[in-house]
Amino acid sequence: MTVEAKICGLSTPETLDAAVQAGARWVGFVTFPKSPRHIGSLDLLKALGARVPASVGRVGLFVDPDDVLIDERLATGAIDMLQLHGSETPERVAALRARTGKQVMKAIKVARPEDVERGIAAYAGVADRLMFDAADGTLPGGNAKSFDWTILSGRKVPLPWLLAGGLTPDNVADAARVTGAPAVDVSSGVEASRGVKSIELIRAFLDRVKAL
Numbered sequence: 001m002t003v004e005a006k007i008c009g010l011s012t013p014e015t016l017d018a019a020v021q022a023g024a025r026w027v028g029f030v031t032f033p034k035s036p037r038h039i040g041s042l043d044l045l046k047a048l049g050a051r052v053p054a055s056v057g058r059v060g061l062f063v064d065p066d067d068v069l070i071d072e073r074l075a076t077g078a079i080d081m082l083q084l085h086g087s088e089t090p091e092r093v094a095a096l097r098a099r100t101g102k103q104v105m106k107a108i109k110v111a112r113p114e115d116v117e118r119g120i121a122a123y124a125g126v127a128d129r130l131m132f133d134a135a136d137g138t139l140p141g142g143n144a145k146s147f148d149w150t151i152l153s154g155r156k157v158p159l160p161w162l163l164a165g166g167l168t169p170d171n172v173a174d175a176a177r178v179t180g181a182p183a184v185d186v187s188s189g190v191e192a193s194r195g196v197k198s199i200e201l202i203r204a205f206l207d208r209v210k211a212l
Contacts (some may be wrong), residue, residue: 005183006057008185009037009195010115032168036194046077049077058081059081060082062082062083063085078184080102082096082104083107083131084105093123106129116151127159128159152181153180155180167204190204
């Protein structure tokens, strides 16, 4: 099976280039001040976005953003798709998608099987993609926590989706095999320390995904 990969929380030219060169399908930029991966500078966001070739999707991660924040970030030209990682309602997802003309990915927090069912029922009609992530953790994402992957085993999801939560170079092959995930997302699992990406780990993760 071919599995695509997203490297999230990139904030330096070196790690961004490493992700692109090693075969990431998407790169993620975080706009959430409480995250150690937050990109506060619009100039930095613009510069990073400009380094990414057209073949790689640029994803902006937001947590319950208002329109002003979305507009400010989109004005940099560095974001192709919105990733909503907060408690955004289906109505809000639909409104942002219509207003910005961008694709929208909605993160679903998973602790039990019913979380997956509820997430699909609520967002499948309004989002372009779903992301299934672990429910526990102090931040909306990037907590290095995984959930019981068997919850997704054999499950039909009616739109493209990504698996996230606690993935590393060592466990991504198992995670993809158990869940059947068409795509995977990693942030903390390729870091040398909290918020600091490792070029070696990025390459190792993408090599494991390619081997699938």
